[in-house]
Amino acid sequence: MIPVEEALMRVLGALSPVSAETVALPEAWGRVLARPVAARLSQPPADVSAMDGYAVRAADATEGARLALIGAAPAGHPFEGEVGFGQAVRIFTGGFVPRGADGILLQEDAERSGDSVLVRETVRAGRWIRAAGLDFREGESLLQPGRALSARDVGLAAAANHPWLTVHRRPTVGILATGDEIVLPGEPLPRGSIVSSNAHALAALVRAGGGQPVVLPVARDSAEALADTVGAAARCDILVTSGGASVGEHDLVRSALAPHGFAQDFWRIAMRPGKPLIWGRLGEVPLLGLPGNPVSALVCGILFLLPALRRLSGLERCETPLTRAATATALPANDGRQDYLRARVEQVEGELPRVEVFARQDSSMLQLLAAASALVIRAPHAEALPAGAEVRMIELGNLGI
Amino acid sequence: MIPVEEALMRVLGALSPVSAETVALPEAWGRVLARPVAARLSQPPADVSAMDGYAVRAADATEGARLALIGAAPAGHPFEGEVGFGQAVRIFTGGFVPRGADGILLQEDAERSGDSVLVRETVRAGRWIRAAGLDFREGESLLQPGRALSARDVGLAAAANHPWLTVHRRPTVGILATGDEIVLPGEPLPRGSIVSSNAHALAALVRAGGGQPVVLPVARDSAEALADTVGAAARCDILVTSGGASVGEHDLVRSALAPHGFAQDFWRIAMRPGKPLIWGRLGEVPLLGLPGNPVSALVCGILFLLPALRRLSGLERCETPLTRAATATALPANDGRQDYLRARVEQVEGELPRVEVFARQDSSMLQLLAAASALVIRAPHAEALPAGAEVRMIELGNLGI
Known part of the structure; x- marks a missing residue:
């Protein structure tokens, strides 16, 4: 098992920004600039x-x-x-x-x-x-590559007389849910089946991260079904799988894809939820293998897929920002895995926000994950904390995730 | 002149959520739920x-x-x-x-x-x-209307076996830039013209707020040109104009639209940038008249149009959240208008974030607005503050604006 930070470094280190495309100004909002924007005129043009x-x-x-x-x-x-x-x-x-x-x-x-x-x-x-040029002068550099364009940036590029901007493509993310037991919502539901939530939750997460999801047909738990995806994967900037360890005796994703050029980098991370995470390459395409458990899949998606998307998108900064809060309850000492505790944040006037870690942290409880507004981070072997102590967290509210 | 808070209350009080539409699950991300989602099965379905x-x-x-x-x-x-x-x-x-x-x-x-x-x-x-039903039980209410659906919510709705969700329509926002002097980026630029940035900056802001912008053709500074827009406006959930006071002697938007059923509520707000803001109704359609100055237009857009969009979208909470920071420099006492100072925020370990108010606050400087990561709020008649004092601000980074 490797630490979360090392895993993230290895994921980001293996990726580079996707190529660029030129889009009309109104389509550029939220996209990551690939070429600098310089002023094509002075503003104001005269005194x-x-x-x-x-x-x-x-x-x-x-x-x-x-x-x-x-x-x-x-x-x-x-x-x-x-x-x-x-x-x-x-x-x-x-x-x-x-x-x-x-x-x-x-x-x-x-x-x-x-x-x-x-x-x-x-x-x-x-x-x-x-004075002429008070805002900017012709030729002045206004916006640098690696920036996600805000509404204000779009306004500035317009004022600088740019009807077109060159941005990074939206990274194409293949999403492959695997498992004999899963069916999509609204489909016939044989006994023993589970309605699949991962593919579309991950697709939404990809949209939140600025990517273009391609939801592949669900693959049954067989080497042949998985191998069928190799062709589809070749057209993606990254392939994300969920599940594929459900046959238990062996890890299907890794073993089924090995003959098709899958090269694994690592596959276990010292974290909870979400230990069995696969990272490698299927031919030229980076492959992120998420756990089948919906809570683990989403938490790992937040921790690894979102930063991966930022890197692929060409964003200068890839890390998810952490914020600080005071824990409302005492927290026990932690074991060797980094914990991401589902919690609810409350703003408090004049003090650190207060964060209440949910009493139940079962990794099968998607409803609690949806209700959470933060993930409180507990480092491996962290000491017990009294109520009121400061903790670090990932706030979920603003990210659309 | 009325205070900002009163103006915002009057804007929000005049609006109600737009109607609903049913969309496929993958299209529901980021949309505002209009009907509750209850579990159509228990999860897990058995022990x-x-x-x-x-x-x-x-x-x-x-x-x-x-x-x-x-x-x-x-x-x-x-x-x-x-x-x-x-x-x-x-x-x-x-x-x-x-x-x-x-x-x-x-x-x-x-x-x-x-x-x-x-x-x-x-x-x-x-x-x-x-146990069967540990995550949720059949019939249990899972997601309430008024909630912007996160990726986790999409996953929860999927797991609860919903292939379709009912959300509020994206509010349609007509955007009308007015002025004899403005042309769109890349168009021929006669002497005396200014490249228009407001329409597309506001369109991006509308997208950031979950709306659907409709950029109307630029209207020249004449009563006839403005009156031509009345038909287009009737199909919008709200009409936003920018400029129209540039002829100075009278306010064109108000006078030109009066014969077409424009009823004004208020038109001046005690704020800077952005005093001359119009709020009223053109027939049945709410009309927000923003200043022509690009910085004023965008700041007023952030303060009034974004909350208006949230109300129209059916979101439960319409206010833009304020955060706190310590000012890096001393700030002078304020006059009778509420100031929104362009500033840059820096996170500081273990302390309040530090915010540096830009030395230049000229409301024509769009480049400085684009470079800002926060608007520091100075209340009317606020006392002078020493460096290090606490201030409230609107953080711009996470809003896509």
């Missing part, structure tokens, strides 16, 4: 007014002066003349400051009558003018 | 073994006893006979416990030779048996 008012020469626009109104410069319609001595041009937020003008007389500091404007507050040169 | 080993009568299986092996019960293939005195049935994790058996002799505690099994550790009745 512009930050307010509604009058573009003036500051030297003229002293309190009590009266200026001649010679035109208007609303946004989109620049005034193409020049503001001379004693002159003013009506201007609106975002309007280009006309030649000759170097200050903005605010609307509320001006009194207009006909074609003249009375200055009621002396104007300072440069005030209320946004 | 099952939690381990690989032998199903036995505990009374027989004392240390040193030898049992006759009469069959096998792998998962999916129940043993249909009965385990009698002195008998054992090979069983695997998930296999149904045969009639007569009441305990599991673990594989590592058994020594098999041919058709007999030597007991090396006395079996306790009930041990390593998962």
Whole structure:
């Protein structure tokens, strides 16, 4: 059995980002940028007014002066003349400051009558003018590869005049549930069968991680059924199996796929739930073999598949962030396996969040996993903790998992 | 000007969840459940073994006893006979416990030779048996409406034998950018024009909030152009405009739409960036009028459109969660408007996160907004704060915004 951290390092070390594709700007949200975005123009493109008012020469626009109104410069319609001595041009937020003008007389500091404007507050040169390029200058680098594009990033790329962006493909994840006993929801259910939840829970997890799931037909517990998947796997960026140890006497996934080029890296991790996890390669395709137990499969999916997806997606950071909380109950000392305890988090004003570890941790209880908002981590051989002690956890709420 | 909290209450108070649709299980991830999910079967469906080993009568299986092996019960293939005195049935994790058996002799505690099994550790009745219905019982309520379905929820619904789920429609959000000066990225760019970023940044924000954006053609600054949108708006669950105040002398959105049934609720909020925000109804359709400035539009989108989307989506909780941090720099006293300061958060081991408010807060600087990982909130008339003082913030990282 190897430690969780080492297993994760070996998984991530074996993967590299998938290739890129060019998508229309509206499709780029949430995708991972593959090529840098530089500004194709300066923003603002010229000196512009930050307010509604009058573009003036500051030297003229002293309190009590009266200026001649010679035109208007609303946004989109620049005034193409020049503001001379004693002159003013009506201007609106975002309007280009006309030649000759170097200050903005605010609307509320001006009194207009006909074609003249009375200055009621002396104007300072440069005030209320946004200089050309204040936000960014043509050629300036704005967004770096490895970044998941936020709505703000999409806005910035749009403002920089990019109708297309180059992002990493969504990694294609083959999902193969195995087992004689499983059937999909709504199908005929012979005695002894179990409704399969893993394939579609993992498919949802793949979507949450930015991947494209391909749910393969359920494979029966036979070497032939598993071998049939080799062709499908070759088209995926990673193949994820669940189950395949249910015949007990031997591990079906490993033995059935060995003649088809399966090379194992490791297969047991010192963790709970989820010890029997397989990592290797089926030909060129990385293979992650998850346990058949739904709770173990999902917890291992969170711990290994999500970071794997981040690496494949080209994200700069692959780790799931950990947060801290105070345990609501005392926790016993731990044995040699790293525990991921299902728990519920509660925010507490002015203190660390409080986390209540569920009393039952049976790894068959999917309902409790769905109700959990965090997984509390207990390191191997961790000492017993009193109520109130600080623990580390993975918060599940924001990840869509 | 009304306070932010009151504005948000009025927005949410005017909205109700959109209708439901039935989708296939794999499409339900991230959607908001509209009808409860109850278990259509018990899980496990019968008493099952939690381990690989032998199903036995505990009374027989004392240390040193030898049992006759009469069959096998792998998962999916129940043993249909009965385990009698002195008998054992090979069983695997998930296999149904045969009639007569009441305990599991673990594989590592058994020594098999041919058709007999030597007991090396006395079996306790009930041990390593998962009772029928341990996870859930047929008819039990599992998932409540108003919940955004996680990958774990999808797994639970699958295990409960639901191939279809009923969720709220994605709210349709019409997005209308207005202004004579704006063009879309990559289009010809006459002098005086600005590349429009708001429509597609807001569309991405709508996706992040679970809605379906409909980007309407840009409307020029004329009453006719705006009035043309009335028909399109009627098909949306909410209409969002950006800009339309750029002609300065009057507010175009409000005046142009008034003859078409626009009823205003409020239009100015005591906040920065983003004071001129319109809220009302165009006929039956709620209308949110955002400022044209890209930073103001996005900040107002985060503050009002995201909660509005949550309400329309049927989510039980609409508020954006606030978190706490320590300010890295001193902050000046605030005036009468609630400030949302662009800032960068850094996690600090064992302490509150540290948040560095950007020195420049000009509301035209989209690049700085994209670089921000939080909006630090400064209440109206907040007192000056020294470095290290606690502040509240909206973290942007996890929201896809």
